[in-house]
Amino acid sequence: MNLPFRPARLARIAGLLPVALALAAFVAPSAPPPPAPAVAHLPPAPPVPLLRQEMRRVCQLVGEVERATGQPTLNRTESRFGFWGTDLGASFTHKDRTVFLFGDTHVRPGLARPKDVDFIASTADKDPEDCLSLDVPTAPDGGFQPFVLPDTYQGAFGVPTGGFSLNGRMHVFASAEYAPATSWPAACWPPRTMTATASPSGSSCRVSASSTWPPRWWSGGTCPGCRRGRGRRCCCGQRPLPGQRPVPGRAARRPGRRQGGPALLRRAGPGRCPALERA
Known part of the structure; x- marks a missing residue:
């Protein structure tokens, strides 16, 4: 069936067309940015020296x-x-x-x-x-x-690890205590890092600071298998290594609290560190 031609209706449709096109342009997503130009070639790598040709015994x-x-x-x-x-x-x-x-x-x-x-x-x-x-x-x-540090285990793996000179004194870093790989109660030997200060002549030495972790340290009766009444210097039934001492403070007696941070220790007597300069 043919509909009659009505000019008024056609004019109304033509008037709405710009509005529809504007809405379509507003809703449509923006076009993606153009791709970056491809790099023609990479810059040459700097030459790497062959150290095996430069080092000798x-x-x-x-x-x-x-x-x-x-x-x-x-x-x-x-x-x-x-x-x-x-x-x-x-x-x-x-x-x-x-x-x-x-x-x-x-x-x-x-x-x-x-x-x-x-x-x-x-x-x-x-x-x-x-x-x-x-x-x-x-x-x-x-x-x-x-080279002796006071009240410090210096057996296997308890070694000086570095040092520096400041105001005429030597300051030495040392590791003390270690956890044996064959013993399960590793907390019985907590790792400790120490700083020792030597006198200007190097003839005397004292430990200036130490830091210890983890918390359980010879805390009798707190570890599985440790018998009570055998002394505070027993942890998990293990005997202390030569030169070891309990860490002072409440953390050594109360399990679950971490022992750490600096702790001043007593001064060593003369002759505990070797003299590097002769009078």
């Missing part, structure tokens, strides 16, 4: 015989100072000397020293190309002088 500092050459070492530490091997060797500068911190030292047979003892050596040499001559402080028996 100079010498063996400790021991009696160079393991690489079979020749005597420059310092001959076994015949002169009584030890044939040691570990670490962290170094820093103090009064125009280079100080070396050695830990877990192995002594020659017949020299009375604790097992895995630590010591400090130094050198005045400025050019390491011809090796370094170590000055090792000695005890009255002729052997090396141990």
